[in-house]
Amino acid sequence: QQQVKQSPQSLIVQKGGISIINCAYENTAFDYFPWYQQFPGKGPALLIAIRPDVSEKKEGRFTISFNKSAKQFSLHIMDSQPGDSATYFCAASIAGGTSYGKLTFGQGTILTVHP
Amino acid sequence: EAQVTQNPRYLITVTGKKLTVTCSQNMNHEYMSWYRQDPGLGLRQIYYSMNVEVTDKGDVPEGYKVSRKEKRNFPLILESPSPNQTSLYFCASRPLGGAPGEQYFGPGTRLTVT
Numbered sequence: 001q002q003q004v005k006q007s008p009q010s011l012i013v014q015k016g017g018i019s020i021i022n023c024a025y026e027n028t029a030f031d032y033f034p035w036y037q038q039f040p041g042k043g044p045a046l047l048i049a050i051r052p053d054v055s056e057k058k059e060g061r062f063t064i065s066f067n068k069s070a071k072q073f074s075l076h077i078m079d080s081q082p083g084d085s086a087t088y089f090c091a092a093s094i095a096g097g098t099s100y101g102k103l104t105f106g107q108g109t110i111l112t113v114h115p
Numbered sequence: 116e117a118q119v120t121q122n123p124r125y126l127i128t129v130t131g132k133k134l135t136v137t138c139s140q141n142m143n144h145e146y147m148s149w150y151r152q153d154p155g156l157g158l159r160q161i162y163y164s165m166n167v168e169v170t171d172k173g174d175v176p177e178g179y180k181v182s183r184k185e186k187r188n189f190p191l192i193l194e195s196p197s198p199n200q201t202s203l204y205f206c207a208s209r210p211l212g213g214a215p216g217e218q219y220f221g222p223g224t225r226l227t228v229t
Contacts, residue, residue, distance in 0.1 A: 108155075
């Protein structure tokens with residue numbers, strides 16, 4: 001079963017708008033939540049990550065919001081630009097333990113930002 | 116330049132013909148892993164390795180083999196490929212003491228099995 005569920009599958013936003021991608025997880029042992037950005041023909045690259053001891057983390061135009069009680073986290077892209085058009089993956093991990101930080105990925109969201 | 120390389124980038128093969136996808140990293144990372152990416156399923160881990168001669172199954176290991184004889188290399192072997200192994204494959208590496216998300220991904224290998 002999919003332990004991390006991501007929505008929407010695709011998203012179209014106008015330049016300057018806000019892009020929001022949501023993820024929900026089931027395993028309460030997850031304690032590390034990264035987001036990846038993937039351009040066509042490339043491998044995913046770490047964009048931003050959060051641990052559950054904070055409810056929000058911001059890096060430039062990218063913000064992760066985290067709701068531990070709801071087991072949900074989301075990526076907000078402010079002032080979206082055409083160069084942000086890519087596939088975004090959320091993921092979850094148990095940082096320690098026997099899984100050695102194995103990542104469980106969401107299904108991915110294809111973001112298109114129109115000029 | 117720090118990087119993970121994969122070869123080949125594209126491969127079309129027939130059912131049952133053994134193939135190997137190579138993966139190499141130049142960052143002296145202990146942890147390496149293989150993922151497959153399928154539409155609507157995201158990335159799923161196939162195998163991972165903590166260090167030389169230490170490998171273990173991920174979520175979807177059936178039909179795949181790996182080996183880790185050298186720290187820098189982690190080849191993925193398909194002994195008898197089948198059409199359901201048509202997918203986009205990524206190799207990744209990270210230092211064992213690093214955060215789980217700090218993985219460096221290769222450029223991907225698109226495999227088609229007919």
